[in-house]
Amino acid sequence: MATHDNTEQVTDTTDEAVGWESKLRYFLNSDFVRSAPYWGIPFVLMSIAVYGGIGYNFAISFTDYEGLGTPDYSTLDLEMYTQALSSDAFISAAQNNLVLLVGFTTICLVLGLFLAVLLDHGIRFSEKFQTVYLLPMSLSFVVTAQLWLWMFNVESGILNLVVTTLGFNPVDWLGNPSIALGAVIFALIWQFSGYTMVVYLAGLQSIPDDQFEAARVDGASIIRTYLRIIVPQLKEASVSAAVVLMVFALKAFTFLYALVGRYRPPNGTDILATLMVRRAFKFGEWAYSAAIATMLLIMALGVIGPYLYYQYKQGSL
Amino acid sequence: MARLTLDDVTKVYTDDGGDDIVAVEEISLDIDDGEFLVLVGPSGCGKSTTLRMMAGLETVTEGELRLEERVLNDVSAQDRDIAMVFQSYALYPHKSVRGNMSFGLEESTDLPDDEIRQQVETTTDMLGISDLLDRKPGQLSGGQQQRVALGRAIVRDPEVFLMDEPLSNLDAKLRAEMRTELQRLQEELGVTTVYVTHDQTEAMTMGDRVAVLDDGELQQVGTPLDCYHRPSNLFVAGFIGEPSMNFFPGSLSGDTFSGDGFDYPLSGATRDQLGDAGGLTLGIRPEDVAVGERRSGERTFDAEVVVVEPQGNENTVHLRFADGDEGPQFTATTTGRSRVEAGDRTTVTFPEDAIHLFDGETGDALKNRELPSNRAIDAFVSN
Numbered sequence: 001m002a003t004h005d006n007t008e009q010v011t012d013t014t015d016e017a018v019g020w021e022s023k024l025r026y027f028l029n030s031d032f033v034r035s036a037p038y039w040g041i042p043f044v045l046m047s048i049a050v051y052g053g054i055g056y057n058f059a060i061s062f063t064d065y066e067g068l069g070t071p072d073y074s075t076l077d078l079e080m081y082t083q084a085l086s087s088d089a090f091i092s093a094a095q096n097n098l099v100l101l102v103g104f105t106t107i108c109l110v111l112g113l114f115l116a117v118l119l120d121h122g123i124r125f126s127e128k129f130q131t132v133y134l135l136p137m138s139l140s141f142v143v144t145a146q147l148w149l150w151m152f153n154v155e156s157g158i159l160n161l162v163v164t165t166l167g168f169n170p171v172d173w174l175g176n177p178s179i180a181l182g183a184v185i186f187a188l189i190w191q192f193s194g195y196t197m198v199v200y201l202a203g204l205q206s207i208p209d210d211q212f213e214a215a216r217v218d219g220a221s222i223i224r225t226y227l228r229i230i231v232p233q234l235k236e237a238s239v240s241a242a243v244v245l246m247v248f249a250l251k252a253f254t255f256l257y258a259l260v261g262r263y264r265p266p267n268g269t270d271i272l273a274t275l276m277v278r279r280a281f282k283f284g285e286w287a288y289s290a291a292i293a294t295m296l297l298i299m300a301l302g303v304i305g306p307y308l309y310y311q312y313k314q315g316s317l
Numbered sequence: 318m319a320r321l322t323l324d325d326v327t328k329v330y331t332d333d334g335g336d337d338i339v340a341v342e343e344i345s346l347d348i349d350d351g352e353f354l355v356l357v358g359p360s361g362c363g364k365s366t367t368l369r370m371m372a373g374l375e376t377v378t379e380g381e382l383r384l385e386e387r388v389l390n391d392v393s394a395q396d397r398d399i400a401m402v403f404q405s406y407a408l409y410p411h412k413s414v415r416g417n418m419s420f421g422l423e424e425s426t427d428l429p430d431d432e433i434r435q436q437v438e439t440t441t442d443m444l445g446i447s448d449l450l451d452r453k454p455g456q457l458s459g460g461q462q463q464r465v466a467l468g469r470a471i472v473r474d475p476e477v478f479l480m481d482e483p484l485s486n487l488d489a490k491l492r493a494e495m496r497t498e499l500q501r502l503q504e505e506l507g508v509t510t511v512y513v514t515h516d517q518t519e520a521m522t523m524g525d526r527v528a529v530l531d532d533g534e535l536q537q538v539g540t541p542l543d544c545y546h547r548p549s550n551l552f553v554a555g556f557i558g559e560p561s562m563n564f565f566p567g568s569l570s571g572d573t574f575s576g577d578g579f580d581y582p583l584s585g586a587t588r589d590q591l592g593d594a595g596g597l598t599l600g601i602r603p604e605d606v607a608v609g610e611r612r613s614g615e616r617t618f619d620a621e622v623v624v625v626e627p628q629g630n631e632n633t634v635h636l637r638f639a640d641g642d643e644g645p646q647f648t649a650t651t652t653g654r655s656r657v658e659a660g661d662r663t664t665v666t667f668p669e670d671a672i673h674l675f676d677g678e679t680g681d682a683l684k685n686r687e688l689p690s691n692r693a694i695d696a697f698v699s700n
Contacts, residue, residue, distance in 0.1 A: 208405065208407070210403050210405055210407035211407055211409065213372075213374050213394075213401075213403070213407065214401070214403060214407035214408075214409070214469075215409075215420075215424075216373070216374065216393075216394040216395060217372055217373075217374070217394050217395075217397075217399065217400060217401045217421075218400075218420055218421035218424055218425065218469075218473075219395045219396075219421060219424040219425025219426075220395065220420070220424040221395065221424075224424060228420070229409055229420075232411045233409075233410060233411055235411075
C-alpha cells in the first residue's frame with residue numbers, strides 16, 4: 001500500500017509542476033495530434049462506412065426486423081441463424097459457394113500455372129502473349145456475363161454450334177441446374193486464369209536460370225525439374241493468387257446478377273450473396289439477410305485470416 | 318572417372334540480327350583421367366561457354382566432345398554423368414541441405430532411399446557439414462553454402478567435375494582456405510576436374526595443368542610453371558603472373574633492341590633465335606628487374622622511382638627510364654626491406670637470361686627466358 005501511495009504522490013507533484021496548460025500544449029504539438037487530419041478523416045470515414053455498416057448488420061441479424069418500419073432491439077436472439085442453417089435454400093447456396101470457391105480457385109491456379117510454365121519455357125514474344133491472356137481480366141463482370149450469355153445461348157450460341165457440329169444434341173448450359181454452376185465457373189475461369197498466369201509468370205521469371213541448369217546437370221527431366229524444383233518455389237505466388245481468386249469467387253454476385261438481370265440467378269447457381277440480396281431486397285427479410293451476410297463475412301475472413309497470418313509470420317505485415 | 322577430350326570444339330551464337338558470333342573457336346584439349354585442369358582467361362574469353370558445353374548446357378556447334386570413347390555432343394546434360402558447381406551455387410532454396418544433396422542421386426540413379434541417405438551423410442562428414450543437414454540454404458553462411466554446392470557434386474560420384482568460378486563469392490581468407498581444401502578433395506577423390514576461373518592465383522596454385530583462353534581461342538596449355546616461365550605468346554605472358562610482365566615494344570636494329578627510352582644489346586645467341594622479325598616486344602618479369610644494384614654495363618639503365626607500393630614482404634616499385642621524360646612505366650619487385658621512395662634516382666638492370674622476346678605482329682614468343690637448368694624445370698613442370 002505504501003508503495004502505491006508513493007506513486008500517486010509522485011504523479012500529483014508532476015501534475016502540479018507542469019500545469020495543465022503546458023500539458024495541453026505539449027499534447028497539441030505531438031505528432032499524434034498534428035498528423036490527425038491526415039489519418040483521422042479516412043479513419044472516421046472507414047469506421048462509419050465499413051465497420052459501422054458491419055456492426056449495424058451484425059446488430060440487425062439478432063432481431064426479427066422485416067418489411068417496413070424500424071428494427072426492434074428488445075429481443076435479441078440467434079433465431080435467424082438457426083432458421084438459415086436449417087433451410088434448404090441456404091444449405092444449397094452455401095454448397096454452391098464452396099464448389100465455386102474450391103473449383104474455380106483450383107482450376108484457375110492449375111491452368112494459370114500451366115500457361116505460365118509454357119510461356120516461361122520459351123515461347124518467344126511472351127510479352128504479347130501475356131497481354132492476350134490478361135485481357136479478359138480487364139473486362140468488367142457485366143461484359144463477361146453478357147459475352148458468355150451469348151456463347152451459352154441454347155439456339156444460337158457458339159458453344160452449341162460446336163456441340164451440334166460434332167453430332168451431339170444441343171446443351172442448355174445455363175438452363176440445366178446440374179451443369180449451370182459448371183458453366184458459370186467455366187466463364188469465370190476464362191476471365192481469371194490470365195491473372196493467375198501473370199502472377200505465376202512473375203514468380204517463374206524471378207527464379208534464376210541456374211536452378212534449371214543445376215537440376216538438369218543433376219539428371220532431372222524437364223517435367224521433374226518443374227515438379228520438384230520450380231513449382232515448390234512458387235509457394236508465395238500461389239498463396240497470393242489464391243487469396244485474390246477466392247475473394248472474387250465470394251463476390252461472384254455481380255457476374256450472376258449481370259447474367260440474368262434479376263436477383264434470381266439460373267437454377268443451380270444460387271450462392272450466398274445472391275440469396276442474401278434476394279431475401280433482403282425482394283422479400284424485405286432484413287434480419288434474415290443480415291444473418292446470411294454475417295455468415296458470408298465469416299467465410300471471407302476464413303479465407304483472408306490464414307493469409308494474413310501467413311504474411312505476418314513472413315514478417316511482411 | 319574418365320578422360321575428357323575436346324576435338325576442335327567450336328561454339329557459334331547467332332544474334333537477333335542473324336550475325337554469327339564465335340564464342341569459342343576450335344579448342345582441342347585432352348584432359349586426363351584424374352587430372353585437375355584450370356581454364357583461365359579474362360571475362361568474355363569463352364571459358365564459361367567451354368565449360369557449359371562440357372556440361373551439356375550449351376550445344377556444340379562444331380567439333381567433337383568425348384568422354385573416353387563416347388561422343389557427348391548429342392547426349393543431354395541429364396545423361397552425361399557430369400556434376401557441376403555453379404558460381405552462384407544454385408542451391409535449391411526450398412530444400413534442406415540433405416534434400417539438395419540427395420536430389421541428384423534420386424534423379425540420376427535408382428538407389429534405395431537408405432543408401433542415398435548414407436551416401437549423403439558420408440559426403441557431409443567428409444566436408445565437415447554434417448551438423449547442417451536439416452538447414453535450408455538461406456540459413457547458411459557463404460562458406461557453408463559453398464560446401465553444400467561442392468557436396469552436391471561430390472555425392473553423385475560423377476565421371477567429371479565441372480566448376481565455374483566456385484570460389485569467387487567468398488571473402489579472401491575463406492577463398493584461400495577453400496582453395497587448399499578443394500585441391501585436397503580432388504586429390505582424395507581422383508575425379509577428373511575442369512575448373513574455370515579468372516583469378517590467376519587459383520590458376521597457378523590449383524591445377525595440374527592450365528589452359529589459357531583469350532577471345533575464344535586457346536592460347537596455351539601447360540603446367541602452371543610452364544605457362545609462367547615459357548609463355549607461348551604475349552597474351553599468356555601478360556595474363557599469368559602478378560604483377561604482370563613488363564612489355565616494351567620496339568624494333569631490332571642490328572644486334573640491338575631499341576625501345577622507347579632505352580637500347581638493349583642482344584647477344585649473338587639471342588639474336589639468332591629471332592630470325593628476321595621486324596617489330597619486337599621485349600618482356601621481363603618484375604621480379605627479374607634488378608633495382609639499384611649499382612651495376613654498370615650496357616644492360617643497366619638509369620631510372621626514376623614513380624610510386625612504391627609496399628606489401629611487407631616485398632615492394633612493388635613503379636619506375637620510369639630517367640632519359641625519356643614521358644617514357645613507358647614499368648614495375649619491379651624488390652624485397653620488403655629495401656628502402657626506395659618515390660622520386661629516387663636509381664639504376665635498373667635487365668639480365669639477358671631473364672628477358673622474353675615476342676614477335677611484334679603475331680605476339681608469338683620468339684625467345685623465352687633461360688632458367689638455371691632447363692632440365693630441372695622440365696622435371697619440375699612435368700610432375
